[in-house]
Amino acid sequence: MALVSPLTPVFVAVLCVFIGFFLKNYLRAGSSSRQEPPRAGGQIDRPWVDEDLQDDTEIGANDSEGDDWVVAEAEHLSHVPYTPPRYPVEEMLERSRQFYKLLNQRRSVRFISPEPVPREVIDNVIRAAGTAPSGAHTEPWTFVVVEDAETKHKIREIVEQEEEVNYKQRMGGKWVQDLRRLRTNWVKEYLDAAPYLILIFKQTYGILPGGKKKTHYYNEISVSIACGLLLAALQNVGLVTVTSTPLNCGPQLRVLLRRPANEKLLMLLPVGYPAADATVPDLTRKDLGDIMVFV
Numbered sequence: 001m002a003l004v005s006p007l008t009p010v011f012v013a014v015l016c017v018f019i020g021f022f023l024k025n026y027l028r029a030g031s032s033s034r035q036e037p038p039r040a041g042g043q044i045d046r047p048w049v050d051e052d053l054q055d056d057t058e059i060g061a062n063d064s065e066g067d068d069w070v071v072a073e074a075e076h077l078s079h080v081p082y083t084p085p086r087y088p089v090e091e092m093l094e095r096s097r098q099f100y101k102l103l104n105q106r107r108s109v110r111f112i113s114p115e116p117v118p119r120e121v122i123d124n125v126i127r128a129a130g131t132a133p134s135g136a137h138t139e140p141w142t143f144v145v146v147e148d149a150e151t152k153h154k155i156r157e158i159v160e161q162e163e164e165v166n167y168k169q170r171m172g173g174k175w176v177q178d179l180r181r182l183r184t185n186w187v188k189e190y191l192d193a194a195p196y197l198i199l200i201f202k203q204t205y206g207i208l209p210g211g212k213k214k215t216h217y218y219n220e221i222s223v224s225i226a227c228g229l230l231l232a233a234l235q236n237v238g239l240v241t242v243t244s245t246p247l248n249c250g251p252q253l254r255v256l257l258r259r260p261a262n263e264k265l266l267m268l269l270p271v272g273y274p275a276a277d278a279t280v281p282d283l284t285r286k287d288l289g290d291i292m293v294f295v
Contacts, residue, residue: 106235107240110242121239128229129227134226135219144259146198158256162248165248190242194271195272197268201264202263238273246268253265
């Protein structure tokens with residue numbers, strides 16, 4: 001006992017060092033596994049995937065090389081001359097001023113008139129949206145235009161049911177508080193009133209006539225750009241809308257509108273003329289110096 005007692009503190013110290021070492025490694029491994037979960041199917045990182053958006057273009061080697069996926073053949077597209085109009089400087093300046101003035105009048109409007117809008121106008125603004133650039137020119141968008149009153153009301157029922165849960169449970173107090181000054185809630189009367197609802201779906205991958213799948217690179221970014229052009233086109237013809245991205249409504253709306261599984265709802269736009277008594281929040285926009293950095 002006399003020999004063991006002097007060694008006991010040393011033994012305890014060494015044991016603590018070993019325990020601390022293994023505990024540290026265990027916690028580090030656990031943290032890494034939580035932050036970077038293993039990808040299903042042995043997927044590897046792809047350079048076209050934006051880590052912030054996670055836009056569903058993350059196709060693993062096992063998937064993209066399977067029988068279901070088409071393998072792009074080497075194809076050399078012919079190039080043609082491109083000669084867009086070139087304006088004198090003064091005209092450029094005036095056009096830029098007028099275009100900014102037009103878009104600066106754009107507002108999110110929740111009071112929409114049921115007055116009919118010519119169908120050809122809707123066709124043309126969607127044509128304009130379809131000119132957006134897209135990853136590898138895959139054009140991964142589907143614009144579903146709803147005019148039928150019964151279908152619009154079903155969409156409203158789905159959206160309001162989910163939005164009430166969003167406001168009361170999912171969104172959290174801070175988000176709801178930030179929206180309170182805008183006087184928004186889960187009641188969406190404009191979904192019945194607007195003559196058209198435009199639902200924009202992103203195609204997470206393409207489906208060719210033979211059933212093969214085609215990778216759609218940067219599909220969410222591409223469709224978001226198309227949505228921006230659509231908003232500008234609507235403003236250009238004097239129509240109004242409000243950008244709606246109702247949480248948890250996508251799957252139900254996809255089924256209602258009979259869209260395929262590769263399409264996911266990105267945005268819902270009620271479109272029409274502003275109601276005669278329409279109001280909007282008295283907001284201001286940031287100055288140029290607050291949004292631009294010139295190097």
